[in-house]
Amino acid sequence: MKNLILIFVVVFLFSCQNGEQKKMEFSKEVTAVINEIERVEPPNWFIGFKDNSLQLLVKEENIGASNPSISYNGVTIEKVSRAKSNNYLFIDVRIDASTIAGVFNIDFTFNDGTKKTHTYELKSREKQSDTYVGFNSSDAIYLITPDRFANGDESNNINLELKETAIDRSDNYKRHGGDLQGIINHVDYISDLGFTAVWPTPLLLNDMAESSYHGYAITDYYKVDSRFGNLSLYKKLADELRKRDMKLIMDQVANHCGIGHWWVKDLPFDDWLNHQKNYEENKDNWNIETSIGSNHRRTTNQDLYASEADRKGNNEGWFSPKMPDLNQRNPFLAKYIIQNSIWWIETLGLGGIRQDTYPYPDKEFMSNWAGTIMNEYPNFSIVGEEWSYNPLIVGYWQKGANNKDGYKSNLKSPMDFPMQKAIVEGLNEEEEWDKGLIKLYEGLANDFHYTTPKDILIFVDNHDKTRVFTELWQDIRKVKTALSYMLVLPRIPQVYYGTEILMNDTANPGDHGLIRSDFPGGWKDDTINAFTGEGLNEYQKDMQSFVTKILNYRKHSAAIHDGKTLHFAPFMGTYFLFRIKDDETVVHIINKNEQPITLDLKRYEEVGLSGKKLKNIITGEDFIWNDEIHLTEKGSIILTTKNN
Known part of the structure; x- marks a missing residue:
């Protein structure tokens, strides 16, 4: 019955096309079993882009032995590429400017005459490229670790088909059950505080055996993790934010995937991953440090004297044994990542992208990735994570930098780790007051090096760093000073969830699981509810009020914005x-x-x-x-x- 319904939908859509598209008959081609193919990605595409090219990744047993065909006005197959694995096919398609939205079949004909069919859809875009306005210095961003913010739907806590099924709030590295519905339920809380943008850490599928809660080991780039919800809920979050004139920022990862990614079991090419051969030969005893010389020497991207071995150790080395390093020099993988970013921008109507571990991938690819996005969406915003305390390094990655090696990054917003360090160290300096304040003063004086300082993202803590209340020795006056200073700087400020109620990791400073503790009130049995104020002490309530007053003033302050x-x-x-x-x-x-x-x-x-x-x-x-x-x-x- 389900297939018959889909068949009638196909027939209807074809029949509704204008005169350029012939009315289809109820034929054997149309009545073929729908979606016999395991994967075609992107799962759909859109008409009306500046770039009219599309590359489809097709995954299906023995699909490399087939010949694909498309019969749809304005859609032309320009090239078919076969991979090392016969279970992949890459189809380069051109979509003419005159092409109209609709559904069509992609037929795969094998040498023995058999055929498989996949139904594909081209959608109309909901808005034009230049109307996608990204975050900027008028915004204040609320960063959330979704698994630890609020559990809005207990029914999705466990998926027995995935590797990690336990919910254990007593273990900082297990899943705790926070989800998309939990964020949606508290959008008003975030808005009332004065924030204008929300950045959740990754919400895509992380089918990993352990520590899957954090989201940075993606195992499917087109699928929302069911323990967070589904695509409809992700869209609803974006819609709820837009209703309040707020933006959704998506956390993306181009450098690596999770070891449980579906393609790791059957890689398309010999160079899909960096050090792929070494990994495949040593899966049972995989040690990235001794096997391939991985390093985190990010300065090799700028160092005039860096050895080639060190450069490769950074750009080609694995970030973690559980996170295979993607080789963006493979043109098919590069296209896949770029199209994935564009697909999510269109699907969610994003207000920005935060790109994880920015200096680890191939830097020429990152320039092309950011450049392609910004060329299509000229008013969009991307922030890249460069965890360096050296402003020379941070400035290197910003668009417009006059780099000695001629590198053009196309990245609007790097992250201001140098200023974060200056704020903490400067406020903690007790013996020589002016000396401590000079760290703040000179940290800001370094802005002469940046192309556009107001486009840099500033923060006092985040999901990877010790909570600011801990770093500032649990001194509330220092925390207020750090936040107020940050919020008036010529920057884009980001505040980590719970900072407004003095959440801390004092029991074990720097422990990632503790940094990402549960937000009180996000679970129905919580005795303290920070969303309503119930159970908060006077200092926590006072800090909430402090943050709210500054942010709501900042929201309408032209002087702070610009x-x-x-x-x-x-x-x-x-x-x-x-x-x-x-x-x-x-x-x-x-x-x-x-x-x-x-x-x-x-x-x-x-x-x-x-x-x-x-x-x-x-x-x-x-x-x-x-x-x-x-x-x-x-x-x-x-x-x-x-x-x-």
């Missing part, structure tokens, strides 16, 4: 930073003095605030900027000239 930045070298244990645009000036003051101090404001005369009334964003108190300011407490103050 204003001029002016700061003064630290003086007498204080550091003043100003963001200025038109008649709005935002003043951020860090005070490290334990005792009250009075400062002469003539030093800041060039800002032009003399005699003006400013309001404290947190307390609502007014302040007249005259000759001096009296600071009574250690910490930070944010003042604004805006009246509301």
